[in-house]
Amino acid sequence: MEKQFEGSDAADRASVAGRLTPGAIVRFLDQYVVGQDEAKKILAVAMYSHLRRPASDASVEIAKSNVLIVGPTGTGKTLLCETLARAVEVPFATADATSLAQSRYVNEEIEAVLLRLLERAGGDLARAQRGVVFIDEVDKLKARDGEPRAVSGESVQHALLKIMEGAPVKLPDGRYLDTAGILFICGGAFVGLEKITATTHTFGFISTAQGDNQQILDRLNARIKPTDLFAFGLIPEFTGRLPVIARFSPLGRDLLVRIMIEPRNSIYRQFRARLLQEGVELRIEHRVFEQIAELAIEYGVGARSLRGIFEEMIAPVLYAVPERPEVRRVVIGSLFEEPRLLPAG
Ligand SMILES: Nc1ncnc2c1ncn2[C@@H]1O[C@H](COP(=O)(O)OP(=O)(O)O)[C@@H](O)[C@H]1O
Ligand SMILES: [Mg+2]
Numbered sequence: 001m002e003k004q005f006e007g008s009d010a011a012d013r014a015s016v017a018g019r020l021t022p023g024a025i026v027r028f029l030d031q032y033v034v035g036q037d038e039a040k041k042i043l044a045v046a047m048y049s050h051l052r053r054p055a056s057d058a059s060v061e062i063a064k065s066n067v068l069i070v071g072p073t074g075t076g077k078t079l080l081c082e083t084l085a086r087a088v089e090v091p092f093a094t095a096d097a098t099s100l101a102q103s104r105y106v107n108e109e110i111e112a113v114l115l116r117l118l119e120r121a122g123g124d125l126a127r128a129q130r131g132v133v134f135i136d137e138v139d140k141l142k143a144r145d146g147e148p149r150a151v152s153g154e155s156v157q158h159a160l161l162k163i164m165e166g167a168p169v170k171l172p173d174g175r176y177l178d179t180a181g182i183l184f185i186c187g188g189a190f191v192g193l194e195k196i197t198a199t200t201h202t203f204g205f206i207s208t209a210q211g212d213n214q215q216i217l218d219r220l221n222a223r224i225k226p227t228d229l230f231a232f233g234l235i236p237e238f239t240g241r242l243p244v245i246a247r248f249s250p251l252g253r254d255l256l257v258r259i260m261i262e263p264r265n266s267i268y269r270q271f272r273a274r275l276l277q278e279g280v281e282l283r284i285e286h287r288v289f290e291q292i293a294e295l296a297i298e299y300g301v302g303a304r305s306l307r308g309i310f311e312e313m314i315a316p317v318l319y320a321v322p323e324r325p326e327v328r329r330v331v332i333g334s335l336f337e338e339p340r341l342l343p344a345g
Contacts, residue, residue, distance in 0.1 A: 038246070050130075068244065069186065097188075134184075138157075193232050275321065
């Protein structure tokens with residue numbers, strides 16, 4: 001993966017740790033992830049609860065609330081999970097459900113994920129057992145008839161269930177890693193789920209009385225129900241282990257523009273810093289970001305295509321500047337015009 005977290009956020013993290021609240025986690029996330037406010041809150045609460053879970057000898061056993069993230073590609077699902085793990089400094093490992101489904105040795109692959117978690121915990125078993133595992137693309141595990149592959153998605157769901165239910169897993173060194181305290185976050189685009197949810201709306205179910213908050217009613221009616229996930233192809237036991245659902249929205253033009261500009265490590269900031277190394281000031285007009293965002297929307301992969309379009313635009317500048325010591329400023333006024341290379345003043 002590309003390195004995208006330049007600089008240190010240790011100071012901010014410390015302040016989060018100073019008084020860790022869901023709000024503090026969200027404020028940390030806000031520095032890197034644009035929009036998705038509802039999902040941020042849901043995940044911050046899940047993480048907060050995860051960290052506050054009492055040891056198992058407590059009088060009330062608090063069940064774990066694993067999270068299912070649903071949203072289109074390139075809307076920040078993976079980014080948000082990675083940022084979440086950094087915000088609270090828990091060991092974090094990711095797995096890709098698609099590659100699990102393509103492997104002949106699913107259990108070994110899953111074990112490898114837990115070993116990565118242990119590695120991230122610096123070998124500390126106790127820390128690893130309170131870590132977070134993010135399993136991406138679980139929508140690709142949907143049950144299908146006549147599965148031609150070695151392992152069907154459904155059997156991967158069963159294999160994952162075991163660790164999500166809290167089974168101890170034997171490690172190569174003979175120790176056991178107890179998965180009961182690990183927070184699992186599963187993500188996927190779930191293309192087609194919207195249609196299922198739309199056809200299963202039960203507006204009569206929620207009685208409306210005057211004074212009911214319409215926004216809350218709308219939210220309840222738009223909920224993804226477990227039955228929708230069964231219809232999509234997840235097995236009931238698997239969805240049963242993912243009681244919390246966070247939805248990510250498609251990114252519109254304005255959010256895409258903000259993504260290029262606002263995050264602490266935004267593309268714009270990165271390239272401004274890059275050119276500053278050459279003693280050159282980079283200025284890009286707002287309209288250029290809107291043009292890039294509009295192109296990105298056409299490509300239909302969320303924020304994923306922003307960087308490529310941006311890099312293509314900036315490449316000639318990065319080529320020319322080192323050849324031309326007199327250039328002190330670069331101004332880009334439109335995606336469809338040559339960048340202007342200017343001397344000082
Ligand atoms: N909401 C967002 N805020 C900031 N950057 C984003 C956002 N969504 C996507 N990106 C950018 O797009 C890239 C791909 O996003 P990612 O989180 O991998 O998408 P997915 O939802 O498919 O997991 C990220 O690395 C980031 O640069
Ligand atoms: Mg992803």
